[in-house]
Amino acid sequence: xxxxxxxxxxxxxxxxxxxxxxxxxxxxxxxxxxxxxxxxxxxxxxxxxxxxxxxxxxxxxxxxxxxxxxxxxxxxxxxxxxxxxxxxxxxxxxxxxxxxxxxxxxxxxxxxxxxxxxxxxxxxxxxxxxxxxxxxxxxxxxxxxxxxxxxxxxxxxxxxxxxxxxxxxxxxxxxxxxxxxxxxxxxxxxxxxxxxxxxxxxxxxxxxxxxxxxxxxxxxxxxxxxxxxxxxxxxxxxxxxxxxxxxxxxxxxxxxxxxxxxxxxxxxxxxxxxxxxx
Numbered sequence: 305x306x307x308x309x310x311x312x313x314x315x316x317x318x319x320x321x322x323x324x325x326x327x328x329x330x331x332x333x334x335x336x337x338x339x340x341x342x343x344x345x346x347x348x349x350x351x352x353x354x355x356x357x358x359x360x361x362x363x364x365x366x367x368x369x370x371x372x373x374x375x376x377x378x379x380x381x382x383x384x385x386x387x388x389x390x391x392x393x394x395x396x397x398x399x400x401x402x403x404x405x406x407x408x409x410x411x412x413x414x415x416x417x418x419x420x421x422x423x424x425x426x427x428x429x430x431x432x433x434x435x436x437x438x439x440x441x442x443x444x445x446x447x448x449x450x451x452x453x454x455x456x457x458x459x460x461x462x463x464x465x466x467x468x469x470x471x472x473x474x475x476x477x478x479x480x481x482x483x484x485x486x487x488x489x490x491x492x493x494x495x496x497x498x499x500x501x502x503x504x505x506x507x508x509x510x511x512x513x514x515x516x517x518x519x520x521x522x523x524x525x526x527x528x529x530x531x532x533x534x535x536x537x538x539x540x541x542x543x544x545x546x547x548x549x550x551x552x553x554x555x556x557x558x559x560x561x562x563x564x565x566x567x568x569x570x571x572x573x574x575x576x577x578x579x580x581x582x
Contacts, residue, residue: 313535314437314447317482320527323534324582325554330534331543332558338577344561347569351394353404354425354471357411357506359384361469362453365426373419381412392569394580411471411529418510421502425457427464429493438492441526446531458499461559465500466490467512476503476515482489483515483529484523559582 321519360381364372385405395401401515416420429436429452437449454467466486476482483501500539502512518526537543545555560566566579 307439307442309447310363312439312445312447312508313538314442314449315527315531315534316435316448316450316487317480320485320530320534322554323537326511326545326547327537328545329544329549329554329558330553332562335543336558338483340577341496342571343574343576344558344559345572346476346577346581347388347392347394347454348568349394349404350402350472350533350582351415352388352395353408356381356384356388357408357471358453359387360412361415361422361506363426364422365454369423369425372422377412377416378409381408389470391567391580396582407507408471414506415483420511421456421465421467421507425459427455427496428571429455429489431496436489436493438489440488440528440531441567444532445529446528448485448486448488448531449526450485450489452489455494456491457486457496462468462491463497463498463499464494465502466498466505470503470505471507473567475505481527484518484527487520487523488527491525 319330319334322333325469333343333345360377361379363384364377367374385408389395389401393401393404395404431451434452435449437447440448441445451467453469456465456467458465468482468486470476487498488499498517501515503515503516504512547553551559557566560581561579566581569578569580572578
């Protein structure tokens with residue numbers, strides 16, 4: 305008998321990251337639904353900046369390689385910025401928004417000046433109504449999902465390389481499960497060999513930075529180990545904050561939403577209620 309996808313535990317890089325930081329934060333962001341039957345989420349300037357830059361740069365993949373830079377990338381960024389401008393992006397005033405927008409434009413200009421692998425052919429994982437996903441473990445009924453920013457096609461050996469755009473100021477930690485999860489997705493959802501991976505820190509680097517791919521078996525084992533803990537917590541309905549009742553930096557902003565201390569912005573694209581927390 306096949307497992308039921310609709311009863312499966314779905315995990316992603318972001319949800320696992322929430323769980324590792326604070327199970328209570330994981331619950332409030334990924335499980336909890338309010339009286340309207342909606343999940344809740346938080347908007348802030350850093351996330352809005354990242355959203356606009358990613359939308360513009362990833363949008364290049366919708367065009368053939370030779371056509372990608374025929375339209376000014378700044379126009380695509382301004383269109384994306386319009387979706388997060390003002391209160392919708394969590395900006396407290398025009399000065400804060402202006403600073404974030406300037407940073408975003410600088411990242412876009414860096415890509416225009418140094419397109420690097422973005423000029424090359426790409427491969428896309430299939431997306432339908434859900435993000436790319438596969439069964440991490442059918443016996444456990446655990447599915448892993450995720451959206452990879454960019455997959456470069458290497459014609460010389462018919463292989464692929466993954467590229468992740470970073471818009472924050474800090475670098476990804478070595479023990480991050482992002483690369484393991486992306487490797488699992490690429491190995492299970494397309495047939496070409498994965499021969500490399502890079503992070504592109506758009507705020508400071510003119511070119512992507514090579515990172516070492518994990519071994520597939522270790523990646524699978526590491527992700528499944530945490531995913532099983534997530535499943536156990538959901539089954540037991542136990543999501544304690546490591547700091548106890550006083551809460552921590554990860555869960556306290558969501559607790560403010562529950563207490564009515566956050567500003568409601570409206571319903572977002574995933575039917576989540578969006579809030580600004582000061």
